[in-house]
Every structure is written in C-alpha cells, then in structure tokens.
Amino acid sequence: MTVPTHHPGDTLLIDYAGGALGEAASLIVATHLALCPCCRLNVAEMEAVGGALLESIEPEEVDPACLETVLARLDDLPPLPRAPRPKLVCQPAEVPLLPEPLRRYVGNDLSRLPWKRLMRGMDCYDIPLASGSESRGKARLMRLASGVGPPHHTHRGIELTLVLDGGFTDDPGQFARGDLSVADDSVRHRPVADEEGCLCLAVTDAPLRFTGALGLILNPFVTF
Amino acid sequence: MQDLGSPAAGADRTFEDLLTAVGRDRDRAAFAALFGHFAPRLKAYLRRQGCDEGGAEELVQDVMLLVWRRAETYDPTQASAGTWVFTIARNKRIDALRREQRPEIDPADPTLVPDPVESADDGVAARETAGRLKAALKTLPPEQADLLRLAYFEDKPHSQISVEQGIPLGTVKSRLRLAMERLRKAMRDSR
Numbered sequence: 001m002t003v004p005t006h007h008p009g010d011t012l013l014i015d016y017a018g019g020a021l022g023e024a025a026s027l028i029v030a031t032h033l034a035l036c037p038c039c040r041l042n043v044a045e046m047e048a049v050g051g052a053l054l055e056s057i058e059p060e061e062v063d064p065a066c067l068e069t070v071l072a073r074l075d076d077l078p079p080l081p082r083a084p085r086p087k088l089v090c091q092p093a094e095v096p097l098l099p100e101p102l103r104r105y106v107g108n109d110l111s112r113l114p115w116k117r118l119m120r121g122m123d124c125y126d127i128p129l130a131s132g133s134e135s136r137g138k139a140r141l142m143r144l145a146s147g148v149g150p151p152h153h154t155h156r157g158i159e160l161t162l163v164l165d166g167g168f169t170d171d172p173g174q175f176a177r178g179d180l181s182v183a184d185d186s187v188r189h190r191p192v193a194d195e196e197g198c199l200c201l202a203v204t205d206a207p208l209r210f211t212g213a214l215g216l217i218l219n220p221f222v223t224f
Numbered sequence: 225m226q227d228l229g230s231p232a233a234g235a236d237r238t239f240e241d242l243l244t245a246v247g248r249d250r251d252r253a254a255f256a257a258l259f260g261h262f263a264p265r266l267k268a269y270l271r272r273q274g275c276d277e278g279g280a281e282e283l284v285q286d287v288m289l290l291v292w293r294r295a296e297t298y299d300p301t302q303a304s305a306g307t308w309v310f311t312i313a314r315n316k317r318i319d320a321l322r323r324e325q326r327p328e329i330d331p332a333d334p335t336l337v338p339d340p341v342e343s344a345d346d347g348v349a350a351r352e353t354a355g356r357l358k359a360a361l362k363t364l365p366p367e368q369a370d371l372l373r374l375a376y377f378e379d380k381p382h383s384q385i386s387v388e389q390g391i392p393l394g395t396v397k398s399r400l401r402l403a404m405e406r407l408r409k410a411m412r413d414s415r
Contacts, residue, residue, distance in 0.1 A: 018376040019314040051307030059264030100330035130325040
C-alpha cells in the first residue's frame with residue numbers, strides 16, 4: 001500500500017491536535033490521518049505537547065465543593081463501554097473506499113448521494129456538518145471526469161483538497177489517494193483530473209471568523 | 225474511611241498509576257488525587273478558552289467525570305496521564321463551547337492504512353517521554369513558547385493568531401515549526 005506524499009504540514013496538524021480547527025477542516029485532516037501513518041505519529045506527539053502544556057499551565061484554584069459534587073456523582077455513572085476491538089481474524093471481503101471519519105458523514109455508497117452538477121464532468125455533494133453553521137468552513141465531495149479542472153482561480157482563505165480515488169495534477173505535482181493539497185491566497189493553481197478521473201474531499205476553513213466581508217470565500221471547489 | 229481529599233492519597237504513585245488504578249479498581253482515593261492535580265489546571269485551560277469562572281468549574285467537573293468513566297481505556301504505554309486528560313478536555317470543550325463534533329480516526333476501521341512498523345517505544349512508559357518533553361518546553365525561546373501556548377489554549381487556528389498578534393503568517397508558521405522540531409527531537413531522543 002502506498003503512503004501519501006503530500007501532507008498537511010506541522011502548523012495545520014498543530015491546529016488539529018490543539019483543537020483549534022473547525023469541523024470541516026478537522027474532517028479532512030482526520031481523513032488524511034486514516035491514510036497516513038506518518039502524520040498520525042506527528043499528531044500523537046503534538047497531543048503529548050498539549051499534555052505537557054496543560055501540566056505547565058498556572059493552576060487556578062477550584063472550589064473545594066467541586067470535588068465533593070463529582071465524588072457524589074460517580075456512583076450514578078457506569079463506565080463507558082469499551083470501544084469495539086479491531087477484528088483480527090475475519091477481514092471484510094471488501095475494504096470500504098472511504099475511510100472514517102468521512103464514511104460516517106457520507107456513507108459508503110456514493111451512487112446514493114444527491115450529486116449536484118457544477119459543469120460538464122464536475123459534480124459535487126455538500127456534506128452536512130453537525131455544527132450546522134458554515135461560518136467555520138464548508139466540506140464538499142467533488143467528482144471530476146478525466147482532464148477536467150475548475151476554471152483558473154486564486155484563493156481567499158485556505159482551501160484543502162484530499163484525493164480519495166484517482167488523482168489530479170497541479171503545479172506542485174501529482175496528487176493521488178491520501179494526498180492533501182493546501183492552497184491559500186499565495187497560490188495560483190489549476191488542478192486537472194488525471195486520466196482515471198478524481199474523487200476528492202474539498203474544504204475551506206474560514207480563517208477569519210470575525211470579519212464578515214471575508215466570509216465570502218472565492219473558492220470554486222466549495223462556493224462555485 | 226480514607227481521606228479522599230488528601231493529596232497524600234497519591235503521593236507515592238505517579239498520575240499514570242493513579243489513572244490505571246481508577247480504570248482497574250474504580251479507586252476513589254486515586255481519583256480524588258487526580259482531581260487535586262488536574263482540576264486546577266483544567267480550570268486554567270478552560271478559562272483561557274473563554275469560559276467564565278462558574279462555567280469553567282462546571283466543565284472541569286464534566287471532564288473529570290469523563291476521566292472516571294473512560295479510565296478503563298487508558299493505556300500508559302500510549303500516552304502520559306497529562307496527555308490523556310488533555311485530549312479529553314479538548315474534545316469536551318469543542319463539544320460544549322463550540323457545539324461541534326471533532327472528527328477523529330477510527331483505529332478499528334479496515335480502511336485505515338496501518339503503521340508500517342510497530343512503534344519502537346512500545347512498552348516504554350509514555351511518562352518518560354513526557355518528562356523529556358517538559359524539560360524541552362522550558363528551553364524553547366520565549367517567542368516560540370508563547371505562540372505554542374496561543375495555538376493550544378486559545379481555540380484559534382494559526383492563521384487567526386497571525387492576524388490578531390500582528391505577526392506575519394510566515395513567521396507564525398516558522399516559529400511553530402521550529403518549536404515542534406525541537407520538541408519532537410526531545411521526544412524521539414531515546415528511540
């Protein structure tokens with residue numbers, strides 16, 4: 001099995017490990033992690049940094065009544081059931097195409113999704129997010145036919161694209177399953193789907209939550 | 225009846241031992257000792273995330289109740305007690321303060337690309353790594369350490385930190401990267 005060659009990079013992974021990313025960007029980073037053992041290790045280490053920072057924070061006194069309240073509630077709470085262990089013996093005959101956590105959001109039968117046609121050879125499906133609000137980013141599945149690419153564009157804000165099947169070629173090179181492309185307003189790019197076409201997850205994270213005007217992100221993948 | 229509130233309940237045990245005791249034996253004295261250590265730190269963490277005094281204390285209780293309920297799944301070879309509590313607090317505050325889900329991988333997913341090799345430090349207590357990490361944190365240049373704290377404590381992606389602090393995005397990124405490189409080296413040192 002090949003491992004990805006295009007990664008989110010340290011700063012995006014720190015945002016994910018620290019919990020600063022919105023749901024849409026977390027979804028695409030976590031789906032990349034499922035396909036990339038190397039970034040999984042990085043995130044585990046970044047969580048350890050979070051643990052060390054928590055240990056070194058200046059503590060604030062907690063009302064002593066808090067402990068009593070919590071102790072009194074312990075008996076009402078059964079331990080949470082253990083997560084089901086990985087099945088070791090019977091591998092399913094067919095491994096699903098989409099990894100978790102993405103599968104939880106869209107299912108595994110792509111033909112059942114209400115695809116929307118954007119232009120010839122380009123369909124999309126907007127993924128509903130639990131947060132319901134798009135102020136912190138949008139997530140969209142994109143299906144591109146061979147040789148198709150969105151019209152020339154630049155970005156305001158950050159656009160993340162993760163290849164799930166097939167691939168595309170862009171200035172920085174070739175992107176295949178598991179590869180994550182990070183584009184911001186410094187990048188002028190024109191991705192074109194490879195011969196076998198391309199299925200990808202595209203996300204814009206609104207980096208400036210507090211400015212209304214920039215909420216309008218010029219992103220043909222997500223707000224076409 | 226033991227004095228549950230006494231810090232001495234856990235004086236000779238590490239926090240990893242205490243968590244394991246809570247998971248295995250439902251050890252209330254161990255839990256009280258963990259509470260004594262982590263609750264004031266969790267409160268400080270949640271205050272920096274924008275919680276008011278009362279809200280922070282309520283969330284601290286919720287996080288500690290989750291610690292009690294999940295302790296059975298704690299594995300001291302995978303994470304130090306501090307790291308484990310941090311991830312629970314992080315997810316709880318995303319849920320409570322932002323009303324969002326936090327998408328995470330499922331380790332049992334057949335589609336997951338497995339680790340190429342068993343990690344070299346398997347079986348070695350994550351606590352040792354945490355010790356080296358803590359020491360390395362103290363050696364970071366202040367401008368790197370400050371940014372790292374903002375990134376972990378303020379619920380702001382690095383792009384927003386750049387705007388609010390008036391530091392160019394490239395500088396924010398390179399400082400975080402340099403900090404992470406040094407910490408990573410400290411963590412991987414003994415492998």
